[in-house]
Amino acid sequence: MTEPTASATVRAEVLLPPMPGESEAAVRYRTAELEIAGLVGDRLAFAHPGGFERALRQGFFQVRIPDGLDLAAGDRFAQQFFREPVGDQDDRYRGFRDVAVPGDYQGYFDREHDQWENFYVERGNWALLPDDVSAVGAAMVDLGIGILRGVLTELGISPADWAEITGGLTEQAGHQMLAFNHFRAEKQVRGSKFHRDSGWVTVLRSTEPGLLALIEGELCAIHPAPGCLVVNFGSSIEVLTAQLPTPVRASVHGVVRTERAAGRPDRWSYVTFLDSSLSGTIYRWLDGRPHALQSVAEFAVQEVSRTYDGDNATL
DSSP states (O other): OOOOSTTTTOOOBBOOOOBBBBBHHHSOOOOOOOOEEEEETTTTEEEEEEEHHHHHHHSSEEEETTOOOOOOOHHHHHHHHHHHOSSSSGGGSSSSSGGOSSSTTTTEETTTBSSSSEEEEEEGGGGGGOOHHHHHHHHHHHHHHHHHHHHHHHHHGGGGHHHTTTGGGGOOOOOOEEEEEEETTTSSSSSSSSSOSSSSEEEEEEOOOOOOEEETTTTEOOOOTEEEEEEEEEEEHHHHHHHHHSSSOOOOEEOOBBOOTOOOOOEEEEEEEOOOOOTEEEEEEETTEEEEEHHHHHHHHHHHTTTTTSSOOBB
């Protein structure tokens, strides 16, 4: 392996307009035409010829929810984790503002510059969650890892190197984070900042429009298709594949300002972030082998530091 360099993962600045409200976004930005795929084993089956290459170029696609995956528990948790218990059977999904979660980047967060409040929990702490929510997380992780393995296969990345370059993620290790999001319409700020995810693959459960993404140089709205989850690629796979004939795009994206009439429920969503372990290394694939660039811990600080601040510029 080559010696690490400190700056090879820093990409050019992207300047974007202020995050709009959902009514403005609905008339200003067209809906992205995303590819739809199914996962068959570790192979992605796209509905259209060229769909794989287009998905990698756009940085987003949608995957059909596998048969037997019931998302109801995850949905209930995302809609209630921030609420106080009231004495009914759904209390097990509530009261998570005050739950202490050990480890970095975990627990409840109230974002200063954004409408969203979050609850982040890595797989080693899923015992803190209701069992049915953990089961949803495990199924979404399996789906995301299958997608990653399928992409690496299609790109010709040697399976013998997968465990090393993904920090064990392809072998069910690595960093597997569940993140639940609630967007508070009464807070007159952006929904969330434009950013790139830092890891390999993100699998998103969302049931309504609101996500904006920079797709092939154009800001577009992402509309979740019925029966599908939204998938986007993160910076780790963009850095790895930057010199390949078919590089993977980590598209910049964010959430519009939620606007709600009285009595209409707020926006919610949840994701699995799939990343290398923090003790791992960020690589670039060159000349048929991985070249070390930076520690994952340093890379995570670099990426997270520009995700939650008040600046609309994205690095």
